[in-house]
Amino acid sequence: MSAPAPALAVESRRPVTMRLADPAAMLAYLSLMFGALLVVFPISFPRIIVQSWQNASLMSTMILFTVLLNVAIYLRVAHVRSAKPGIMAASCLGCVPVLVLVGLNFWLHATIAHTLSGYVPNAAARVDEEILAHTYFALVAAIFTPFLIIRFGQQFRQKRS
Amino acid sequence: MVALNSDNLIADWSAAKWLLWTGLYLGLGILAPWVMIGAWAHQHRSNLKPRLRELFQHGELGLVSLLLASSVIWDLQKSQYMPYTIALGSVFLAATGVMAGNVWIESYCRRSTNSDFHPERGWRDSWSLALLVFSIAIVTEILLDRFAKVAAL
Numbered sequence: 045m046s047a048p049a050p051a052l053a054v055e056s057r058r059p060v061t062m063r064l065a066d067p068a069a070m071l072a073y074l075s076l077m078f079g080a081l082l083v084v085f086p087i088s089f090p091r092i093i094v095q096s097w098q099n100a101s102l103m104s105t106m107i108l109f110t111v112l113l114n115v116a117i118y119l120r121v122a123h124v125r126s127a128k129p130g131i132m133a134a135s136c137l138g139c140v141p142v143l144v145l146v147g148l149n150f151w152l153h154a155t156i157a158h159t160l161s162g163y164v165p166n167a168a169a170r171v172d173e174e175i176l177a178h179t180y181f182a183l184v185a186a187i188f189t190p191f192l193i194i195r196f197g198q199q200f201r202q203k204r205s
Numbered sequence: 206m207v208a209l210n211s212d213n214l215i216a217d218w219s220a221a222k223w224l225l226w227t228g229l230y231l232g233l234g235i236l237a238p239w240v241m242i243g244a245w246a247h248q249h250r251s252n253l254k255p256r257l258r259e260l261f262q263h264g265e266l267g268l269v270s271l272l273l274a275s276s277v278i279w280d281l282q283k284s285q286y287m288p289y290t291i292a293l294g295s296v297f298l299a300a301t302g303v304m305a306g307n308v309w310i311e312s313y314c315r316r317s318t319n320s321d322f323h324p325e326r327g328w329r330d331s332w333s334l335a336l337l338v339f340s341i342a343i344v345t346e347i348l349l350d351r352f353a354k355v356a357a358l
Contacts, residue, residue, distance in 0.1 A: 064304050065333035072333070075340035082347050148293070155289040169355045174290055177348045181293045184341060188301065 060118070060127035061198060067117050067191045071184065074113075078180055090176045097175050103149050106179070110141040110186040117191075133194050140190040148182040223346040230339075234269040235261075262324040263316070264309035266331040270338035274302025277342040284349050285356045298341060305334035 081089045096102040114137040122129045155174050160167055239260060246253040278295045286294075308331040315322035 065330035068333040068337040072336040072340040075344055079344040079347055155287045158287050166358050173352045173355050177290050184297050
């Protein structure tokens with residue numbers, strides 16, 4: 045029997061199955077790097093983040109970074125498992141980080157307004173710390189949430205079929 | 206308004222308590238069970254010398270992660286961060302903690318129903334998710350430490 049043509053072999057590949065452990069390790073290293081930067085550069089690293097937020101460039105940078113990282117993680121897993129990347133998963137990886145980061149940006153504005161509205165001592169420094177914490181949690185959310193949705197989607201599809 | 210300078214934030218011994226906290230969790234959550242098995246083997250004159258991977262092959266690290274996430278959520282709730290930030294941090298710590306705990310649940314269910322169970326996969330998944338919870342927990346503790354200093358000024 046002759047070997048299947050390469051094009052047919054590609055067609056017959058099953059769609060990639062993501063596990064939450066796949067992005068978890070990469071996100072953990074990123075998180076540890078963030079922590080290390082905070083400890084090694086306790087002044088300059090938070091200042092860069094706060095200034096980027098004040099210049100309105102933080103969100104666009106984070107969107108670009110998280111979308112690229114998510115796509116890279118997904119394609120790597122597809123390559124390692126010799127599976128076919130799915131369109132639904134790819135669109136989820138493109139849309140969800142944007143939605144999460146835009147939503148959390150509104151959330152951050154509400155936080156800052158709340159901090160500045162009441163009398164709190166050292167409000168400017170507190171706002172800087174809120175921005176820093178918010179940036180970190182938003183980064184985690186923008187990377188973890190799409191894979192969480194993909195995972196639940198896969199389980200739902202398995203249950204239906 | 207009080208300016209925040211480097212002296213307030215540069216890590217000193219008192220600021221490195223998150224390091225002690227990390228050691229405590231690593232010691233009690235991972236090292237202690239391993240040492241206790243060694244003690245049991247010595248007492249019963251057994252040759253039992255399990256590797257860390259074998260000890261946690263059913264996803265038990267997921268349970269340790271869930272406890273770790275709970276304790277950090279508790280610390281976050283006690284902090285002076287705005288309620289929005291506390292909610293955001295708590296939700297994502299809880300989500301990652303529950304997903305890590307789910308590895309143990311899934312391993313248990315698969316073993317109980319004799320369905321497809323791979324110990325390597327249980328270990329790998331629980332290790333990756335435990336590392337994630339641990340890294341989020343450690344960064345959260347660093348952020349809490351910073352915020353406590355700012356609030357104290």
